[in-house]
Amino acid sequence: MSIVHRPSDEALAAFAAGTLDEGLALVVAIHLEIDPVSRQRLRDLEAVQGALLEAAEPAAMSGTFGVLPLASRGIADSGRPAAAPERGLPRVLRPYVIGPWRKIGFRIAMRRVDVPGAEARVFMLRAAPGVSLPHHKHSGLEWTTILSGAFEHDHGRFATGDFDEAGEEHVHTPRVDPVEGCTCISAVTGEVLFQGWLGRILQPLVRL
Amino acid sequence: MVAALALTRTEMAGAHGGRVVALFDPNALIDAIARSGDRDAFAKLFDHFAPRLKGLLLRSGAPPELAEEVAQETMLTVWRKASLFDPAKASAATWIASIARNRRIDIARRDTRLRLSQVYEILDEDEPERPDDLLYGAERDALVRSAVSELSVDQLRVVELAFLQGCSHQEVASRLSIPLGTVKSRLRLAMAHLRGRLEDLR
Numbered sequence: 001m002s003i004v005h006r007p008s009d010e011a012l013a014a015f016a017a018g019t020l021d022e023g024l025a026l027v028v029a030i031h032l033e034i035d036p037v038s039r040q041r042l043r044d045l046e047a048v049q050g051a052l053l054e055a056a057e058p059a060a061m062s063g064t065f066g067v068l069p070l071a072s073r074g075i076a077d078s079g080r081p082a083a084a085p086e087r088g089l090p091r092v093l094r095p096y097v098i099g100p101w102r103k104i105g106f107r108i109a110m111r112r113v114d115v116p117g118a119e120a121r122v123f124m125l126r127a128a129p130g131v132s133l134p135h136h137k138h139s140g141l142e143w144t145t146i147l148s149g150a151f152e153h154d155h156g157r158f159a160t161g162d163f164d165e166a167g168e169e170h171v172h173t174p175r176v177d178p179v180e181g182c183t184c185i186s187a188v189t190g191e192v193l194f195q196g197w198l199g200r201i202l203q204p205l206v207r208l
Numbered sequence: 209m210v211a212a213l214a215l216t217r218t219e220m221a222g223a224h225g226g227r228v229v230a231l232f233d234p235n236a237l238i239d240a241i242a243r244s245g246d247r248d249a250f251a252k253l254f255d256h257f258a259p260r261l262k263g264l265l266l267r268s269g270a271p272p273e274l275a276e277e278v279a280q281e282t283m284l285t286v287w288r289k290a291s292l293f294d295p296a297k298a299s300a301a302t303w304i305a306s307i308a309r310n311r312r313i314d315i316a317r318r319d320t321r322l323r324l325s326q327v328y329e330i331l332d333e334d335e336p337e338r339p340d341d342l343l344y345g346a347e348r349d350a351l352v353r354s355a356v357s358e359l360s361v362d363q364l365r366v367v368e369l370a371f372l373q374g375c376s377h378q379e380v381a382s383r384l385s386i387p388l389g390t391v392k393s394r395l396r397l398a399m400a401h402l403r404g405r406l407e408d409l410r
Contacts, residue, residue, distance in 0.1 A: 057267075059263035
């Protein structure tokens with residue numbers, strides 16, 4: 001696997017700061033889980049945060065620390081779901097409820113990832129080899145991480161692990177790899193305007 | 209390496225008014241908490257980091273009560289998770305800063321059951337790379353710290369807004385009333401400086 005497309009500095013900095021919309025952050029996190037190079041960029045940004053903390057002007061606390069609970073030894077935070085992760089899915093999806101695959105057209109299926117409170121809608125899309133996804137444009141962002149296979153559009157070829165950071169100006173017609181097909185996960189803000197027959201089917205399903 | 213770290217800290221203490229904090233060793237304090245629930249160690253760690261966390265949060269525009277709460281909760285998490293701290297992955301300050309980020313996300317989303325901070329924790333689980341070089345995290349952080357201390361005031365402000373507060377370049381420009389191009393060039397210079405330092409390590 002050789003990853004070519006990575007998040008912009010701006011997107012990664014917002015992820016590191018924890019200020020990205022949760023839906024967008026999730027798709028970035030999946031890329032980070034796959035790509036050690038981007039993970040290292042994230043660690044560097046976190047090191048900058050640590051340096052800023054160390055150099056910060058202290059502000060007096062109004063209280064000292066209260067009653068300390070018993071220190072736990074290597075025990076993970078409460079509230080972590082015990083549910084076994086689904087095989088083959090990125091681990092960062094563990095905390096989320098994911099719907100079943102649903103056919104949404106000839107050789108295309110999608111499943112919704114439920115991200116309560118997020119502005120972006122998140123869904124996985126699986127397309128058979130050679131399929132052309134509907135021609136569309138959007139008024140917001142469409143960030144995608146490729147989970148397997150590949151697609152290609154005006155801005156290049158995107159294969160496993162690649163991150164496609166499409167903004168408002170993009171109009172694209174992704175063509176799915178003729179041999180491998182493609183499974184990807186996308187977070188979409190604003191409106192996506194599909195064109196053509198498949199778009200008309202997809203539009204209500206993606207609730208856009 | 210330990211000597212180099214101590215030197216950096218002394219230099220920084222010196223730069224902040226000449227008060228040299230004798231032998232403040234956060235790694236040893238966290239270790240003492242993890243081993244034996246050492247409350248004195250925690251008190252020292254708290255006195256050092258809680259006011260800095262609060263200061264940083266105030267600077268980023270958080271109201272005082274929120275800043276206090278995030279600082280408290282962050283330190284409480286440090287107490288509970290002390291045994292998970294791995295100095296090979298990051299310095300104490302970097303580890304604590306990332307806990308603060310996660311707590312801040314949690315506090316902002318009380319109603320949505322804290323999924324996103326778990327995403328950050330899961331990403332943090334797997335970093336088995338470089339088992340041959342246990343000092344890598346601490347070494348990197350020491351380099352980053354000295355690189356950050358060398359940034360100009362203007363660069364530092366831009367770095368803070370972009371990397372700590374997650375502002376877009378456009379937001380940084382309007383917050384500081386400077387042109388977008390200036391934001392981009394200051395960030396570029398700051399990052400080049402940082403990466404130049406880190407390249408020695410890689």
